[in-house]
Amino acid sequence: MTTKTKKCETMNYKTKEIETALLKKGFKVDRKRHHKYYTFSPHGEKSKIITFTSHGNVEYGGKLLSKMRRQLFLRLRSI
Numbered sequence: 001m002t003t004k005t006k007k008c009e010t011m012n013y014k015t016k017e018i019e020t021a022l023l024k025k026g027f028k029v030d031r032k033r034h035h036k037y038y039t040f041s042p043h044g045e046k047s048k049i050i051t052f053t054s055h056g057n058v059e060y061g062g063k064l065l066s067k068m069r070r071q072l073f074l075r076l077r078s079i
Contacts, residue, residue: 011061011065012059012060012061012062012065013059013060013061013065014058014059015053015055015057015058015059015060018053018060018068019036019038019053022038022051023038025040026040026041026042027039027040027041028040028041034054034055034056035052035053035054035055036052036053036054036055037050037051037052038050038051038052038053040072049071049072049073050071051068051071051072
């Protein structure tokens with residue numbers, strides 16, 4: 001395990017920070033049921049890049065943040 005991987009596992013982000021960052025990067029929000037779904041929409045077109053947040057989570061960190069990063073095809077530095 002590298003230092004960068006360890007650092008990512010111990011970092012926590014508030015749900016609001018993640019949602020704001022996704023919107024700034026061009027994601028569109030769709031509120032369905034218990035989750036908010038975020039779909040990347042370059043030029044108004046839907047893509048297969050999608051993730052979601054649950055309003056029950058106050059912070060994301062460790063495994064959840066890592067799964068979200070993979071869903072969005074982001075590298076560690078892109079977060």
